[in-house]
Amino acid sequence: MTLATAARASRIRHYRTHSPWRRVGRGVALLLASLLFVVYLLAPIAWLVSSSFQSEHEIIAKPPHWIPQAPTLQNFAAIFAAKDKTVTYETRKSADPSSGGFIPSTASNLLPAMLNSFIVASAVVVLNLLVGVPAAYAMAKIHFRGRQASIYGILATRVIPDIALVVPFFLFIRNLGLLDSIWSLIITYLAITVPFSVFVLVGYFESLPDELDKAARVDGCSRLQTLLRVYLPLARPSLVAVILFTFLASWNEFLLALMFTQTPASQTLPIIVASFTSDFTVSFSFINAAGVLAIIPPVLLALFFERYIVAGLTAGAVKG
Amino acid sequence: MARIAFKSVTKRYAGDVIAVKDLDLEIRDKEFVVLLGPSGCGKSTTLNMIAGLEDVSEGELWFDRQIVNALPPHKRDVAMVFQSYALYPHKTVYENIAFGLRMRRVDRAEIDRRVRDAAAKLEIAQLLQRRPSQLSGGQRQRVALGRAMVRQPAVFLMDEPLSNLDAALRISMRAEIKHLHTAMQTTFVYVTHDQAEALTLADRIVVMKDGVVQQVGTPDDVYERPRNMFVAAFLGNPAINFLEGTIESRTGVPLFRRGALAIALPSKFATRLSQRADTEVVLGLRPEDVCAANGAVPSLAGTVDSVLPVGSDRFLGLKVEGSDVFVRVEKEARHQEGAAIRLGLVAERLHLFDKATGLSLAEDGTL
Amino acid sequence: MTSSARIAAQPRLRGGLTYDERAAFLFVAPLAVVLLAVAVFPILYSFYVSLFSLKLTRPGRMPFVGLGNYVAVLSDPQFWHAVERTVYFSVMAVAAICVLALLVALLLDEDFPGRRVLGAILLVPWAIPYVANALMWKWIYDSNYGALNGLLYQLDFINSYMVWLGDADKTLPLIANAFVWKEVPLAAILLLVGLKTIPSDLHAAAKVDGANALRRFVHITLPALKPAFTLVAVYETMMAIRHFDLFFILTEGGPGDASGVVAWRIYVETFRNLSFGTGAAMAYLLALATLALAYVIIRGLARRI
Numbered sequence: 001m002t003l004a005t006a007a008r009a010s011r012i013r014h015y016r017t018h019s020p021w022r023r024v025g026r027g028v029a030l031l032l033a034s035l036l037f038v039v040y041l042l043a044p045i046a047w048l049v050s051s052s053f054q055s056e057h058e059i060i061a062k063p064p065h066w067i068p069q070a071p072t073l074q075n076f077a078a079i080f081a082a083k084d085k086t087v088t089y090e091t092r093k094s095a096d097p098s099s100g101g102f103i104p105s106t107a108s109n110l111l112p113a114m115l116n117s118f119i120v121a122s123a124v125v126v127l128n129l130l131v132g133v134p135a136a137y138a139m140a141k142i143h144f145r146g147r148q149a150s151i152y153g154i155l156a157t158r159v160i161p162d163i164a165l166v167v168p169f170f171l172f173i174r175n176l177g178l179l180d181s182i183w184s185l186i187i188t189y190l191a192i193t194v195p196f197s198v199f200v201l202v203g204y205f206e207s208l209p210d211e212l213d214k215a216a217r218v219d220g221c222s223r224l225q226t227l228l229r230v231y232l233p234l235a236r237p238s239l240v241a242v243i244l245f246t247f248l249a250s251w252n253e254f255l256l257a258l259m260f261t262q263t264p265a266s267q268t269l270p271i272i273v274a275s276f277t278s279d280f281t282v283s284f285s286f287i288n289a290a291g292v293l294a295i296i297p298p299v300l301l302a303l304f305f306e307r308y309i310v311a312g313l314t315a316g317a318v319k320g
Numbered sequence: 321m322a323r324i325a326f327k328s329v330t331k332r333y334a335g336d337v338i339a340v341k342d343l344d345l346e347i348r349d350k351e352f353v354v355l356l357g358p359s360g361c362g363k364s365t366t367l368n369m370i371a372g373l374e375d376v377s378e379g380e381l382w383f384d385r386q387i388v389n390a391l392p393p394h395k396r397d398v399a400m401v402f403q404s405y406a407l408y409p410h411k412t413v414y415e416n417i418a419f420g421l422r423m424r425r426v427d428r429a430e431i432d433r434r435v436r437d438a439a440a441k442l443e444i445a446q447l448l449q450r451r452p453s454q455l456s457g458g459q460r461q462r463v464a465l466g467r468a469m470v471r472q473p474a475v476f477l478m479d480e481p482l483s484n485l486d487a488a489l490r491i492s493m494r495a496e497i498k499h500l501h502t503a504m505q506t507t508f509v510y511v512t513h514d515q516a517e518a519l520t521l522a523d524r525i526v527v528m529k530d531g532v533v534q535q536v537g538t539p540d541d542v543y544e545r546p547r548n549m550f551v552a553a554f555l556g557n558p559a560i561n562f563l564e565g566t567i568e569s570r571t572g573v574p575l576f577r578r579g580a581l582a583i584a585l586p587s588k589f590a591t592r593l594s595q596r597a598d599t600e601v602v603l604g605l606r607p608e609d610v611c612a613a614n615g616a617v618p619s620l621a622g623t624v625d626s627v628l629p630v631g632s633d634r635f636l637g638l639k640v641e642g643s644d645v646f647v648r649v650e651k652e653a654r655h656q657e658g659a660a661i662r663l664g665l666v667a668e669r670l671h672l673f674d675k676a677t678g679l680s681l682a683e684d685g686t687l
Numbered sequence: 688m689t690s691s692a693r694i695a696a697q698p699r700l701r702g703g704l705t706y707d708e709r710a711a712f713l714f715v716a717p718l719a720v721v722l723l724a725v726a727v728f729p730i731l732y733s734f735y736v737s738l739f740s741l742k743l744t745r746p747g748r749m750p751f752v753g754l755g756n757y758v759a760v761l762s763d764p765q766f767w768h769a770v771e772r773t774v775y776f777s778v779m780a781v782a783a784i785c786v787l788a789l790l791v792a793l794l795l796d797e798d799f800p801g802r803r804v805l806g807a808i809l810l811v812p813w814a815i816p817y818v819a820n821a822l823m824w825k826w827i828y829d830s831n832y833g834a835l836n837g838l839l840y841q842l843d844f845i846n847s848y849m850v851w852l853g854d855a856d857k858t859l860p861l862i863a864n865a866f867v868w869k870e871v872p873l874a875a876i877l878l879l880v881g882l883k884t885i886p887s888d889l890h891a892a893a894k895v896d897g898a899n900a901l902r903r904f905v906h907i908t909l910p911a912l913k914p915a916f917t918l919v920a921v922y923e924t925m926m927a928i929r930h931f932d933l934f935f936i937l938t939e940g941g942p943g944d945a946s947g948v949v950a951w952r953i954y955v956e957t958f959r960n961l962s963f964g965t966g967a968a969m970a971y972l973l974a975l976a977t978l979a980l981a982y983v984i985i986r987g988l989a990r991r992i
Contacts, residue, residue, distance in 0.1 A: 034805060037794060040868075041808055044827060044868065045811060047823075047826075047834050051826065060832050062832070062837065064832065130717070131717045134717070134718075135715045135717065138711045138714035144708050150715070157726040159925070159981070160730050161929035161973050162931075163929065163957075165730070167733055167970075168728070168729035171736075172729065187725060194725075194726075214400070215400070215408075217372075217373065217393040218373070218398060218420075218477075219471075220424050221394055222394055223710040225394075234410060248814060252816035255931050255932065269816070270818035273822065277822045287826070291822050294816055294819045298814040299814045302813065303807050303814075306806065375707070390705065390706065
């Protein structure tokens with residue numbers, strides 16, 4: 001390049017459709033929006049967690065200490081220790097010296113309740129899959145009379161609010177003598193989880209190519225073998241989504257558990273935690289610690305399987 | 321033995337949609353039969369009924385001496401190649417090919433032998449450990465073929481297997497499929513809408529339209545002696561030319577007349593024509609059935625409307641008595657647009673159809 | 688052999704079903720049994736119970752009253768107050784959910800580093816149990832030590848700590864806030880799925896046509912989101928009018944009756960007044976209302992634009 005052309009080149013203006021200010025502006029807006037988003041979603045939980053690490057003494061400060069100045073694990077220790085001690089009126093006050101507050105008489109039930117929740121949720125998941133997967137395959141891939149109607153019918157069962165189901169369930173379960181067992185929960189939770197599971201599974205199966213079904217059947221698979229060997233491996237995202245939804249729905253369910261469980265033998269986590277809140281003498285920090293324990297398993301599960309949630313919902317929602 | 325017979329088979333879908341109507345067809349052992357027709361004509365449905373993927377609504381489907389209406393697909397000894405290949409995405413090529421054999425509990429060593437054998441023949445041996453998503457269209461197609469081949473079935477079904485391939489690959493694959501048929505000595509039933517494919521591959525062609533069989537015959541039969549206008553138009557590329565006109569029979573020889581055009585018709589139409597009162601007919605002329613004009617043969621006069629050189633051939637679009645006619649001429653010939661032209665016709669190769677029914681008026685028309 | 692005779696004899700499996708129909712039946716049977724037992728039967732039985740005057744306080748007598756329970760409920764002014772509160776709560780909640788979920792979905796639709804992290808964070812409120820949600824907000828709203836009071840006090844918006852849940856005027860909006868907070872993630876995901884199905888060509892064409900971001904939003908994004916919005920509106924309305932957990936834990940219908948929505952009254956009627964018949968009738972009315980609302984929303988949104 002000669003000197004002259006180089007000089008001319010440096011004077012050439014560079015045009016762009018977007019000025020750099022626009023990009024910066026977009027970045028700032030996104031950052032702001034993201035911050036608002038995070039604060040809105042996490043702040044309440046952050047406060048819950050923070051409170052759970054504060055002693056009763058600290059927790060009643062006005063204004064509150066947003067970050068614990070003297071963080072303590074005593075609240076959690078009290079929960080785990082509670083099951084070793086019988087809690088009577090006399091021992092309540094002494095059981096939790098560091099926080100200075102009372103722990104509820106039902107404290108020792110917290111961990112067993114978690115176990116109950118876990119057993120119930122797992123059983124419901126397994127039953128959902130056993131009942132839902134073959135049915136979803138049949139509804140998606142086999143053309144039989146009444147197919148369309150079944151799908152709508154299944155969804156329609158969820159229109160009735162759970163409260164309407166409580167009375168018949170109650171009488172039904174009482175007559176079976178299952179009133180205080182976790183089986184009452186397992187059975188009733190099926191009613192509220194199966195329709196949605198089937199809906200998601202049918203949607204996903206429908207999105208899998210029909211020709212695979214034909215190829216497998218010509219290759220020598222019976223319908224059952226086609227399901228097990230060809231479609232099941234391919235349906236993994238929706239299976240994970242169903243497991244996740246069903247587990248969470250069972251773990252979090254409150255109303256039916258309230259109705260059908262009366263003793264710690266069958267009570268699930270939400271019931272025990274709720275019982276703390278209605279007892280006005282209980283220390284706040286203890287309640288918050290219990291709350292934190294209650295949210296850890298579902299949150300971990302959700303975060304772990306995050307990417308399956310959208311994938312599992314997409315096949316169903318877009319068509320539905 | 322793998323004879324397939326349809327006896328008055330009808331396939332009906334919900335809502336009274338009739339996909340296949342009253343089908344009577346016998347497919348002989350080791351025959352290569354092509355089901356040919358436009359989309360929606362029922363050819364794929366027929367194939368699916370052979371496979372057992374669709375139920376027969378009415379009628380009987382026989383394999384050799386057994387009625388198989390109620391037999392589910394996994395109990396029939398058929399193998400199928402699909403238009404979209406339908407390979408199992410979560411299995412390797414090896415497992416895809418071996419799957420059918422595993423379901424039929426063939427022993428491991430035998431499976432291995434057959435799979436590698438087929439892979440070698442199809443030149444995909446180096447792909448055995450790959451997944452379908454890593455293969456090209458042509459490679460997937462070979463895997464699909466391999467999957468069907470290793471089964472050594474009684475009947476080989478193929479549903480437009482070449483439609484998704486590019487043109488050059490399609491032609492070479494046609495030859496391969498033909499070799500496969502010869503090597504395997506099995507009944508082949510092949511579905512396509514491509515008439516060239518049908519003509520190349522078939523021992524017999526079944527031409528279908530709207531669920532009804534139009535004609536069954538060898539490629540030669542359906543091409544040279546089409547039973548109706550639909551078959552005549554469907555076979556042949558470029559398509560046959562149709563000229564509407566009337567029959568005059570002065571002096572005992574039937575004459576086709578359209579305006580100034582008068583063509584003496586060959587004797588093969590005489591019988592049918594003499595039985596008819598109606599004089600409305602349609603003349604069929606294939607583009608290749610023209611020659612240089614000389615006094616001895618009937619001729620066609622018109623004006624050149626367009627000149628269409630296609631590399632290997634030269635076509636002319638003509639205007640004859642108000643109708644468009646496409647003909648193939650000598651590559652070296654030079655013609656001007658708008659010029660008048662006169663071409664000779666090979667009389668024996670003319671076709672004649674009844675205008676109302678579309679049926680051929682030739683007395684040697686095959687069914 | 689006459690072909691017509693042979694054709695008439697259709698070879699079928701025993702029982703007249705094809706192989707496919709038999710397989711389908713076997714596959715669907717467990718589901719049908721489960722649903723009939725735990726879903727259909729209770730629904731029908733519940734309706735049956737609502738036709739009787741069944742009170743556990745005098746379990747011996749159970750006279751048939753036909754629609755008498757329904758009449759009793761519908762002519763009870765307390766019931767209509769509850770309906771009023773339910774409507775107020777639901778409209779507030781669903782409107783807030785729609786707006787917030789849309790904002791969140793729009794944010795997550797953009798491409799920027801850290802979007803995956805935000806998507807994961809979004810799931811947290813959705814995952815936690817309703818009970819935990821309730822106690823969390825109860826603690827925040829606490830009159831003596833709550834974070835809401837503390838925050839407003841620190842920022843000098845108020846001079847002294849206020850009563851929140853105990854204030855009849857404030858309780859429904861506060862409960863709605865807790866409900867909305869937990870429901871926004873799911874609604875946002877549904878809207879996000881809807882956003883993702885909008886082909887980018889539409890936006891590109893609009894940009895070339897000269898539309899700025901706001902006009903593109905109004906004329907392309909919003910109409911394309913209609914099905915997703917309908918789904919969100921229907922689902923969240925259904926959830927809002929039958930929600931129970933928060934009302935139980937936060938306020939027990941109080942103070943007084945200020946947060947006594949229909950769901951709460953059904954609980955009280957059934958399990959505190961022990962009048963199963965009227966409780967069931969109320970539940971059925973709620974179910975009917977749910978169906979009607981779903982229908983109205985779907986039709987309403989379908990007709991707009």
